[in-house]
Amino acid sequence: MEGKTIVVWFSCGAASAVALSKTIEKYGEKNNIIACNNPIDEEDRDNQRFLKEVAKYLGVKIHFVRSKNYPFQSCKDVWEYRRFMSGPYGAPCTQELKKRARQDWEKANPHDYIVLGFTAEEKNRHERFILSEKDNLLPILIQESITKKDCYRIVDSWGIELPRIYKLGYPNANCIGCVKASGVSYWQLVRKQHPEIFKERCEQSRRIGAKLVKYKKNRIFLDELPIDAKGRKLKNLDFECGLFCEEGGL
Ligand code: SF4
Numbered sequence: 266m267e268g269k270t271i272v273v274w275f276s277c278g279a280a281s282a283v284a285l286s287k288t289i290e291k292y293g294e295k296n297n298i299i300a301c302n303n304p305i306d307e308e309d310r311d312n313q314r315f316l317k318e319v320a321k322y323l324g325v326k327i328h329f330v331r332s333k334n335y336p337f338q339s340c341k342d343v344w345e346y347r348r349f350m351s352g353p354y355g356a357p358c359t360q361e362l363k364k365r366a367r368q369d370w371e372k373a374n375p376h377d378y379i380v381l382g383f384t385a386e387e388k389n390r391h392e393r394f395i396l397s398e399k400d401n402l403l404p405i406l407i408q409e410s411i412t413k414k415d416c417y418r419i420v421d422s423w424g425i426e427l428p429r430i431y432k433l434g435y436p437n438a439n440c441i442g443c444v445k446a447s448g449v450s451y452w453q454l455v456r457k458q459h460p461e462i463f464k465e466r467c468e469q470s471r472r473i474g475a476k477l478v479k480y481k482k483n484r485i486f487l488d489e490l491p492i493d494a495k496g497r498k499l500k501n502l503d504f505e506c507g508l509f510c511e512e513g514g515l
Pocket of ligand 1: 340358
């Protein structure tokens with residue numbers, strides 16, 4: 266391939282960091298590679314440290330892409346304005362701050378291919394994306410059979426620490442207190458590691474009327490979750506919503 270423009274969407278997760286590195290390695294010499302990121306206010310601040318270190322290590326500039334309607338890139342603003350936090354078909358925050366912001370940018374910036382951090386075990390997500398949105402997706406990690414675990418190992422070999430959120434037990438580097446999560450274990454983890462965020466979600470979801478957590482087969486308000494409730498084990502380091510968090514849940 267020569268003379269093409271390839272856009273890599275970097276999500277501050279290990280997989281998209283490796284996808285960016287592999288794209289540069291494979292196509293960088295003869296093509297124009299553009300790296301983009303949607304910063305989200307509810308993500309841990311250390312994500313941006315990771316982004317900067319990866320950019321420096323790979324020698325690239327990462328462009329920030331923001332929503333036209335929500336320039337502060339705040340999920341809380343979206344939930345407040347839409348009076349809606351999440352439902353069976355996804356969450357408005359990811360639609361507005363990630364999907365729509367990305368699509369607007371892609372419309373305004375001609376390109377030939379896009380790269381996402383879909384790993385070898387995510388062929389189905391890759392196929393779904395092709396069917397539902399775009400067929401110009403380069404499956405760089407899938408082509409090279411690179412798994413999530415490989416990505417953590419590769420980033421480690423660069424001497425870069427993963428975003429600290431992983432070490433706190435979270436399964437991905439997405440927003441803390443992600444409203445698409447409905448599992449008891451996830452919310453107990455937020456309550457333990459980030460009590461102030463847990464409190465904020467309790468207050469806002471109660472006001473908006475969103476029952477965020479599933480407990481004993483029923484949806485309940487977060488502030489109704491018993492302090493000693495137990496859920497299933499969280500799959501640590503096993504899931505990266507990344508830019509496309511509309512496609513997954515916890
Ligand atoms: S990670 Fe969760 S809270 Fe953040 S944008 Fe995606 S769905 Fe919304």
